Amino acid sequence: MxxxxxxxxxxxxxxxxxxxxxxxxxxxxxxxxxxxxxxxxxxxxxxxxxxxxxxxxxxxxxxxxxxxxxxxxxxxxxxxxxxxxxxxxxxxxxxxxxxxxxxxxxxxxxxxxxxxxxxxxTTTPPEPTPSAAVKATIAAARSMTGKYPYSWGGGSYSGPTRGICCSPSGIDDRQTVGFDCSGLMEYAFAKGAGLRLSSTSRSQYSDGPRVPISQLRAGDLVFWSSSSRTTTGIHHVALYVGDGLIVEADRVSGPDLRVRAFSTGETGVMPSVVRPIG
Incomplete structure (x- = not known):
């Protein structure tokens, strides 16, 4: 977040x-x-x-x-x-x-x-085989699924941390050890590829490099924004792992850190993705 x-x-x-x-x-x-x-x-x-x-x-x-x-x-x-x-x-x-x-x-x-x-x-071109760094990043993100709760402001390049107060809905996560969406991305790319990402979804999008979502491939960061799909409205980020799936941290019923099916047609999905690993 x-x-x-x-x-x-x-x-x-x-x-x-x-x-x-x-x-x-x-x-x-x-x-x-x-x-x-x-x-x-x-x-x-x-x-x-x-x-x-x-x-x-x-x-x-x-x-x-x-x-x-x-x-x-x-x-x-x-x-x-x-x-x-x-x-x-x-x-x-x-x-x-x-x-x-x-x-x-x-x-x-x-x-x-x-x-x-x-x-x-016309045949749709196959997704390229992920590099070793991309595979390691995906593995790092997957390794956290089901283990920690969502925590607003939680998580960093070193792993899960206590969150902060307060989320947009007023939830105080100062005693909750876990990840928010951008914190999970920080950890995954640091652990898997040795990259230090910014600590917010909005800054991760701004940092780039960005490519059209039509070229989506494993290892890309997918972002959600307000209905206007503007950079200033970005509020969520997830890691695309291939085969129509993403890993994300979100406050939902069931495991907050999860793998789920993804569609580029979801409401608020930004038209570009970020590819930290070229």
Missing amino acids: QLLSTRRRRIATAVATAALVAAPLVGAVAASAATATGTVNTTGNPGPALTVRAAPTAASEAVGKRSDGATVTIVCQTYGQQVTGTYGTTRIWDRIRSGGYVSDAFIRTGSDGLVAPLCPG
Whole structure:
């Protein structure tokens, strides 16, 4: 949970250089009933035109261009070459109605995920095999489940601690030894990967590095905010462990430190996740 803290640590983040690429399919494509629209944004005033490719890869044949600011109709989406652009790094490519593909990294759709049906023949890329550091971090978080209660302000990189007074609901946890959501993350990453995270969910999100939730993988931090999904409204964090599951500390009926099923469509889930282990 979000707490005031003087301990802040900016986790170093490598920012990939944006590359202007776009992608595949020659020939006009008929629109379906489930199309979406997007706006080309290549950064600039105006930015350079976006190349339309014959396939979802920057190496494929160029079959057209779309000017910065142009509206495109997205007939379907698929996975292809990873591209870094205006809206981060993604493997999603948009098949447009006029024919060809453009990288979703340069298309403003209002979402970091899929907004149109998958193109025929598309297969979802498998989650990468977690690194040793990610596996150790997940194991550290799992090792605490069912052992301690939720404690507002409790937990640190060294393990469970007494909480503080008082939670937003007025609960005094000064005599309760355990973890709150961000304290559990602190412990897991310190124990598993030797990383010192900030001590609040809000600062953990600010520290980054952030990637779109459409690229979610094991070892990522998932965040919840108010209905507006703003950074200032962040109030909860959990560790994604793969296979649609998270480890979290929350004051709930049953074990407060638990593994549960997770959906990116849950109310308040932030559109980006934090990846402390690259």
